[in-house]
Amino acid sequence: xxxxxxxxxxxxxLIRRKFSDYKVDSIIFFNMNNIRYFSGFTxxxxxxxxxxxxxxxxxxxxxxAQAALEVIDMQIIEYKDKIQGITQTIKDYNLxxxxxxxxxxxxxxxxxxxxxxxxxxxxxLADELRLIRARKDETEIALMKxxxxxSSAAILSLIAQIKPGCTEKELALQLELNARKSxxxxxxxxxxxxxxxxxxxxxxxxxxxxxxxxxxxxxDFGVKCKGYCSDETCTIxxxxxxxxxxxxxxxxxxxxxxxxxxIKANIxxxxxxxxxxxxxxxxxxxxxxxxxxxxxxxxxxxxPRLASNSKDILDAQMVVTVxxxxxxxxxxxxxxxxxxxxxxxxxxxxxxxxxxxxxxE
Amino acid sequence: xxxxxxxxxxxxxLIRRKFSDYKVDSIIFFNMNNIRYFSGFTxxxxxxxxxxxxxxxxxxxxxxAQAALEVIDMQIIEYKDKIQGITQTIKDYNLxxxxxxxxxxxxxxxxxxxxxxxxxxxxxLADELRLIRARKDETEIALMKxxxxxSSAAILSLIAQIKPGCTEKELALQLELNARKSxxxxxxxxxxxxxxxxxxxxxxxxxxxxxxxxxxxxxDFGVKCKGYCSDETCTIxxxxxxxxxxxxxxxxxxxxxxxxxxIKANIxxxxxxxxxxxxxxxxxxxxxxxxxxxxxxxxxxxxPRLASNSKDILDAQMVVTVxxxxxxxxxxxxxxxxxxxxxxxxxxxxxxxxxxxxxxE
Numbered sequence: 001x002x003x004x005x006x007x008x009x010x011x012x013x014l015i016r017r018k019f020s021d022y023k024v025d026s027i028i029f030f031n032m033n034n035i036r037y038f039s040g041f042t043x044x045x046x047x048x049x050x051x052x053x054x055x056x057x058x059x060x061x062x063x064x065a066q067a068a069l070e071v072i073d074m075q076i077i078e079y080k081d082k083i084q085g086i087t088q089t090i091k092d093y094n095l096x097x098x099x100x101x102x103x104x105x106x107x108x109x110x111x112x113x114x115x116x117x118x119x120x121x122x123x124x125l126a127d128e129l130r131l132i133r134a135r136k137d138e139t140e141i142a143l144m145k146x147x148x149x150x151s152s153a154a155i156l157s158l159i160a161q162i163k164p165g166c167t168e169k170e171l172a173l174q175l176e177l178n179a180r181k182s183x184x185x186x187x188x189x190x191x192x193x194x195x196x197x198x199x200x201x202x203x204x205x206x207x208x209x210x211x212x213x214x215x216x217x218x219x220d221f222g223v224k225c226k227g228y229c230s231d232e233t234c235t236i237x238x239x240x241x242x243x244x245x246x247x248x249x250x251x252x253x254x255x256x257x258x259x260x261x262x263i264k265a266n267i268x269x270x271x272x273x274x275x276x277x278x279x280x281x282x283x284x285x286x287x288x289x290x291x292x293x294x295x296x297x298x299x300x301x302x303x304p305r306l307a308s309n310s311k312d313i314l315d316a317q318m319v320v321t322v323x324x325x326x327x328x329x330x331x332x333x334x335x336x337x338x339x340x341x342x343x344x345x346x347x348x349x350x351x352x353x354x355x356x357x358x359x360x361e
Numbered sequence: 362x363x364x365x366x367x368x369x370x371x372x373x374x375l376i377r378r379k380f381s382d383y384k385v386d387s388i389i390f391f392n393m394n395n396i397r398y399f400s401g402f403t404x405x406x407x408x409x410x411x412x413x414x415x416x417x418x419x420x421x422x423x424x425x426a427q428a429a430l431e432v433i434d435m436q437i438i439e440y441k442d443k444i445q446g447i448t449q450t451i452k453d454y455n456l457x458x459x460x461x462x463x464x465x466x467x468x469x470x471x472x473x474x475x476x477x478x479x480x481x482x483x484x485x486l487a488d489e490l491r492l493i494r495a496r497k498d499e500t501e502i503a504l505m506k507x508x509x510x511x512s513s514a515a516i517l518s519l520i521a522q523i524k525p526g527c528t529e530k531e532l533a534l535q536l537e538l539n540a541r542k543s544x545x546x547x548x549x550x551x552x553x554x555x556x557x558x559x560x561x562x563x564x565x566x567x568x569x570x571x572x573x574x575x576x577x578x579x580x581d582f583g584v585k586c587k588g589y590c591s592d593e594t595c596t597i598x599x600x601x602x603x604x605x606x607x608x609x610x611x612x613x614x615x616x617x618x619x620x621x622x623x624i625k626a627n628i629x630x631x632x633x634x635x636x637x638x639x640x641x642x643x644x645x646x647x648x649x650x651x652x653x654x655x656x657x658x659x660x661x662x663x664x665p666r667l668a669s670n671s672k673d674i675l676d677a678q679m680v681v682t683v684x685x686x687x688x689x690x691x692x693x694x695x696x697x698x699x700x701x702x703x704x705x706x707x708x709x710x711x712x713x714x715x716x717x718x719x720x721x722e
Contacts, residue, residue, distance in 0.1 A: 043564060061650030062563040065690040081670065103469040107461075108487045110468050126469040173541045180534050185566075190547055201430075202423040203404060205546075289422030309442065329426040 007139050009073060011038050012055055015132065019052065024099035024123050026051035028086065031104045033298040036227060037133050039071050047086055048074075051093055058085045083109075087116040095120065102126040130303045134295055135317040140228060141341060144297070144319055145350050147184070147230035148339060151223045152352035154178035158219065159236060162360055165210050168193045171219075172206040179223045188222030188229035188300045199235070200333035202290055202325060213239035216332045222300060229300045231321050232351040233337035237359040248284065248326050249334055249357050255279035255324040256336045256355065259292055263322070263340060263347040269304045269312040276324045277308070284326055293321040296339060318342040319350070368500050370434060372399050373416055376493065380413065385460035385484050387412035389447065392465045394659040397588060398494050400432050408447055412454055419446045444470075448477040456481065463487040491664045495656055496678040501589060502702060505658070505680055506711050508545070508591035509700060512584045513713035515539035519580065520597060523721055526571050529554045532580075533567035540584045549583035549590035549661045560596070561694040563651055563686060574600035577693045583661060590661045592682050593712040594698035598720040609645065609687050610695055610718050616640035616685040617697045617716065620653055624683070624701060624708040630665045630673040637685045638669070645687055654682040657700060679703040680711070 015038070019025065029035050029048040035057070036042055038050065043063040049056045055074040059067045064078045079085025090098065100110075102124035114122055136144065157178045158171060172191040179187070194204035195215040204218070211217065215238045222231040235249065259276040273292040277285055291307030296319055304312030306320060314320065320342065325335030336355050340347040376399070380386065390396050390409040396418070397403055399411065404424040410417045416435040420428045425439045440446025451459065461471075463485035475483055497505065518539045519532060533552040540548070555565035556576040565579070572578065576599045583592040596610065620637040634653040638646055652668030657680055665673030667681060675681065681703065686696030697716050701708040 042566070064650070065688065066562050066564065068690075100468075102472070103467050105468050106464050107466050107468060107471050107485055108464040111463070111485070124468055124472070169541075173538070177534070177538065180530075186551055201427050203427065205403070289425065327426065329429075 007137060008038060008040055010137075012050060015050060016052060018128070019099075022099050022123060022125060022128055024097045024125075026090075026093070026095045026097070027099040027125065029101060030109070031101055033302075034101065034129075034132065036298060039074055041067050041071050042227065043067065047082065049086070049089055049093075049095075051095055054093065056089055056093075058082070058089060083112050083116060086113065090117055090120060097121045097123060099123045099125045099128075101129055103130075131312070133297050134303050135315055136297060136319050136341075137317070140297060141317070141319070143225045143228035144230060144339075147188070147223050147225040147228055148232065148350045149352060150179050150182045150184045150225070151221050151230045151232055153182060154184075154223070155219055155221055155232065155234060155353060159358060159360060162211060162217070162238065164213065164238075167208050167210050168195055168198065168206040169208055171211070175219070175221055179221075183225070184223035185226065186224050188224050188231060192218060192220035192233075194218045194333070195238070196332065197330055200327045200329050200331055202327060202333070202335070211238055214241075215239070216241070216245060216334060218333060218335050220335065220337065227298050229296050229298070230351065231296050231300055231337065231339050232353060233323055233325075233335045234353055234355060234358070235334045235336060237357060239361065240359065241357075245332065245334075246357070251280055251284055252324050252326055252334045252336050253355055253357075256322055256338070259322045259324065260338065260340060260347060260349070263314060263320070263342055265314060265316040265342060265344045267314050269306045269310040269314055269320075270308055272306050272314070272322070273308045273310065276322070280324065280326070287326040287328060288324055289327055290325070293323050293337075295320050314342050316342055316344050368498060369399060369401055371498075373411055376411060377413060379489070380460075383460050383484060383486060383489055385458045385486075387451075387454070387456045387458070388460040388486065390462060391470070392462055394663075395462065395490075395493065397659060400435055402428050402432050403588065404428065408443065410447070410450055410454075410456075412456055415454070417450055417454075419443070419450060444473050444477060447474065451478055451481060458482045458484060460484045460486045460489075462490055464491075492673070494658050495664050496676055497658060497680055497702075498678070501658060502678070502680070504586045504589035505591065505700075508549070508584050508586040508589055509593065509711045510713060511540050511543045511545045511586070512582050512591045512593055514543060515545075515584070516580055516582055516593065516595060516714060520719060520721060523572060523578070523599065525574065525599075528569050528571050529556055529559065529567040530569055532572070536580070536582055540582075544586070545584035546587065547585050549585050549592060553579060553581035553594075555579045555694070556599070557693065558691055561688045561690050561692055563688060563694070563696070572599055575602075576600070577602070577606060577695060579694060579696050581696065581698065588659050590657050590659070591712065592657055592661055592698065592700050593714060594684055594686075594696045595714055595716060595719070596695045596697060598718060600722065601720065602718075606693065606695075607718070612641055612645055613685050613687055613695045613697050614716055614718075617683055617699070620683045620685065621699065621701060621708060621710070624675060624681070624703055626675060626677040626703055626705045628675050630667045630671040630675055630681075631669055633667050633675070633683070634669045634671065637683070641685065641687070648687040648689060649685060650688055651686070654684050654698075656681050675703050677703055677705050
């Protein structure tokens, strides 16, 4: 509770300072991760209105008791109907120029709101709000380091637990168990344990397929600690690899290392992506079918975006992933991922596993 | 694959028959659950365009291989930029009146699309699409019954595993383990195991709090089988209850039983809610702070909505939950929930646990 007292009002006051740039007297938030960021409320439904002098959290009956426990320094209003609750609050506070998350609010909700409030001006904010959570404060970094420590340890334990005949699903469950026993609140996303041909699917789901000698196994895993995510991927070999696989592994590792080596404040996110792609070289580049990385925090994928067409600029205290991969459909795939904290003159890896090739027998 | 061949084209043809009512020549889907429903694609990002003659799934590079494995009878297009991909496809097929999910598409995406396609008419569809997945076919019902069977058995096993001193988190983990070992693909939502004062929070998260004698324990749990969810809640007593608690339990159980007893095709969803509320009586009604239930399927909460202000009418083959509860903030809470399949002249419980009060010592 003491931490909330210090940190959350700072976040609220930082967004208020932008009101004049955005030409608004208030911003209405619907994205539950943004609402959590400003208020501390962890429920799955609600609305937050921040105006110049007050912040008001609107929740339905399911969440009144929880909001009262979690939220301080904000007014809490219970609504029966969300649109009515928002309308009444906007009228009560006489708000006239209301910013909103244009990349979150649906067309339907927007139409309903503007119908109920025909004289108020709704100001779409999209790019303006993209990076509001991107630079992490000390509280957030500490939670993300804890999450990363738990998930790295869980993967490391799992590697010692792999036996021939285990299925992907069994390993995914064991991985989760390892993490939850070490204090993970929940998974950041469904664990990926993908062996053999499944490793060629970037977003594979664990199946009942048994691990066999000669398989590459992609393990992509993250947990949450008090809402904050970790994200790390390693690819291990079960038995000896072919020369082609070994060469591909070294190429991905090199791309991963080189991309991390150039990360620091004020570098463009696209430069990191291009660096990884260049390191893969002409021979492999076309098998790298996704962006190089993404911001991470309360969401496992959030701004900035590390891709060739990204316009984001990295800044100190951003936390981003670096995850080049190669995918040969029907055959096998490799991905190596770390999460790093951007600093003024470089970056700090917060995921803990060494990424040299591990061959288990 | 054979099942897909039969079921998915029927779903696509049913939505096409609505095109003239909606005055559209195509519908563009962004909601991944709707996309899965029509195409079988289980990825986390993509766009589906259904026009009069064709269905086109658009995915990015991460999902091309997966889409090719999962989707048949549809064209698959890989995009680098989503808006560009959609724009090009709409032009290629010469689509002019394009329906879209107004309660899913964001204002930002809508603005981008209409800017790229200034001469096309975008038709917002909200109420029109609300119930498209509500009536389940045999394939879906079989998966939901399997999910319900697994989660009911997992709760039943857990009840035998509760010991004094266990924490809520430990029990939630054990519950998940029970379910995953019996074949659950994943959880439908984060398991709720809420004891003592936490049981008064309808959406409590498991904590490190230890179970004590005299606690009421709310266990709200569901799993997914091939994407389809189950949802069931029981409230058990750890040690003897007070007379007030026993009386409240019987009242909730009565409300639950009476609401289920009136469910059948063509009854209004609000009538079910009102029935449950009436059964709670004047004394308790104000402590029931949420709706009586919700539809369930690929999403754990989907249409119809069983609430006093709902305009939905129940129909045969809908699957809905019935979950009255009483919550006394700071003290204790009770919720009892079953999932039922609506039939012409009644309904069939698909969750399996008996809901008489269980007292464990």
